[in-house]
Amino acid sequence: MLAIGWFAPKWLTFLVTMAAANGLVSLGIVGLMRGGVVPFGQGMMLAIGGYAAALAFNKLGFTDALGLALGGGVMATLVAAPFAPLLSRYRGIFFAMLTLALSMVTYGLLMKLDMLGGSDGFNLGRPTLLGFKLPDERVGFVMYSLTVVLATVMALLARVYFDSTRGLVTVAVRENELRVEYLGGSVRQAMTINFILAAFCGGMGGALVVMSLGHIEPTFSFWTTSGEFVFVAILAGWQSVAAVFVASTVLEVVRSFSSAYFPNTWQLALGLFLLFVIRFLPKGIGSLWMKGPTR
Incomplete structure (x- = not known):
């Protein structure tokens, strides 16, 4: 995959980079879908991760792409943590609307804050990687490689988590919450953890998107952006991790x-x-390739 990026045209490497980064954001939604809820506010996590990376770059002078990607995920996690226990109590349309409301509140704040560029947002320069400056002609390939590697690592970790005891409890929550509680499991704890993990994926994806685009703006948190990630999650289904990135690539190709x-x-x-x-x-x-429950 990385070798293909070296010879591929720039437009194709950029398309795959965006598909992999957006797939990371949608991966968080799939993790929540396994528990029977669909968030319509994942754009908020994208924006938080993106703004965190951009501000660290411009204000703090921290330019390492890997560090910015991880930092974006951590910042989104910190912001989501206080809301996770509250949101874990809700299901269905209530969960969707609450996450949508949080995303739109974030959008409104970003639009009004002149220090963050207001409605126009702001740009960031060329990142470095592990202390090395990137030449102009290879920035696209390096961001492509970093995004693909991080997406692969996160996909493998997600597969391990989904197959773990806690991950299987999430599927049980989707089927019968009451039975999970009777068996000694904690539904709220499982959903809280899933929401926080979704935030990390969204924040990391947001940081990668911003570094690839070189620009950040409030529309990252707008409801239509969140809708695109839900589109990818529905297109992929909740059974397969790889399908998320396939669906994200399909969306980018169809849209382009x-x-x-x-x-x-x-x-x-x-x-x-x-x-x-x-x-x-x-x-x-x-x-197409996963065998799951009939429901």
Whole structure:
């Protein structure tokens, strides 16, 4: 995968970079979907991670790409931690609307804060990696490599977590919360941990997106951005980790070519594509190679 990026055209490496970074954000949603809830505020985590990385770069002079990516994840985790115990009590539309409300409050604050660039946001320069300055012609490949490596590591860790006892408890919560409590499990604890892990994935993905784009703005936290991540999660299904990144890549490809050939109706093309997947693959792309419960 990394070797392909060395020879691939710049537009393709950028597309895969964005797909892998956005896939990280959607991976957090899939972790929550395994417990039966869907957050509509993952854009908030994307924005927090992105702004944290950009501010550390511009204000603190910390330019290491790996450190910024990890720092974005940690900052999103710290912000999400106080809300996680509260949100773990809610399900269905209530959980979705509360996470959406948090995301839109964040969007409103970012729009009004002139010190953060207001509605225009602000730029950041070229990052370094492990102390080495990156030449202009190789920045794209280095960010591609870093994003793919981090996405692969997080995907493997997610697979291990999903197959662990706590990860299987999350699936049990999806099926029957009351039975989980009777068996000695803690539903609230499981959902709290899942929300915090989703925040870390979202923050790391946000930092990687910002470093690849070189720009950050409040729309990262807007509800339509969160909707795109939900789109990817539904497209992938909750059974497979790899399917999340496949779905994210499919979204980027469909969006890129649709906006190029149908600039005024590319959202319609995305909607039709999602309807097609829901109709013929109701459990998501992952159901093509994963065998899961019938429900």
